[in-house]
Amino acid sequence: MRTVLAIVASACAVALLAPMPALAETTTSRQQVAADGSATQAMIDRANAREIEVDHKTPITTRSPYGSYPRRKGVILVTRDKYRDLIPTGHAAIIHSRNYVVEALGHGVVRGDNNWYQSKTQAYGAGVRATSAAQDAKAADWAYLQRGKPYNYNYVDMRTRSSFYCSQLVWAAFWDNFRINLDTTKIPGAVHPLELLDDPSKAYLIYRKK
Numbered sequence: 154m155r156t157v158l159a160i161v162a163s164a165c166a167v168a169l170l171a172p173m174p175a176l177a178e179t180t181t182s183r184q185q186v187a188a189d190g191s192a193t194q195a196m197i198d199r200a201n202a203r204e205i206e207v208d209h210k211t212p213i214t215t216r217s218p219y220g221s222y223p224r225r226k227g228v229i230l231v232t233r234d235k236y237r238d239l240i241p242t243g244h245a246a247i248i249h250s251r252n253y254v255v256e257a258l259g260h261g262v263v264r265g266d267n268n269w270y271q272s273k274t275q276a277y278g279a280g281v282r283a284t285s286a287a288q289d290a291k292a293a294d295w296a297y298l299q300r301g302k303p304y305n306y307n308y309v310d311m312r313t314r315s316s317f318y319c320s321q322l323v324w325a326a327f328w329d330n331f332r333i334n335l336d337t338t339k340i341p342g343a344v345h346p347l348e349l350l351d352d353p354s355k356a357y358l359i360y361r362k363k
């Protein structure tokens with residue numbers, strides 16, 4: 154469990170706040186960290202090999218050019234950014250408007266700038282296959298309503314709605330509203346940012362900054 158805590162803590166860029174493994178479990182934890190790191194690298198490799206798709210939910214008259222940075226409400230943003238030792242860092246958010254996202258940071262759920270094409274060294278934009286554009290907008294509005302709630306440091310508690318970590322917030326927006334589960338078993342026990350777009354039957358990639 155603590156390994157998962159460390160992984161997702163890093164994923165949400167608060168690695169320094171994660172509990173450290175006790176000495177007695179160090180060997181096991183290292184093995185699990187390596188396994189999770191390997192699973193994460195595999196998700197990165199898949200995301201980088203994926204075909205970029207047209208965001209068909211936007212009318213063609215107002216559609217952004219193919220592969221361009223997303224502005225549509227309800228599109229998911231994920232970044233892997235850099236590695237910290239074995240543990241990959243990363244973050245996730247949901248677009249709320251052309252210029253803003255909703256995201257869970259160390260100080261809670263807040264509105265942030267929709268500028269990951271420049272603020273992140275690496276980013277993905279993804280749409281959810283089974284929803285309409287109106288449903289995506291509803292998911293974003295739901296996330297927006299969570300603003301002010303504190304950060305969820307218990308990364309294996311995906312069920313709480315009194316606090317959120319970054320990828321839990323995005324996952325919950327689609328699970329609570331539409332029973333679409335963007336989590337996978339690649340990182341067991343918690344939802345890692347990269348899991349949100351890892352299943353091509355559930356999410357399609359519309360933007361990638363390598």
Ligand SMILES: [Ca+2]
Nearest residue numbers: 337340343344
């Ligand atoms: Ca998971």
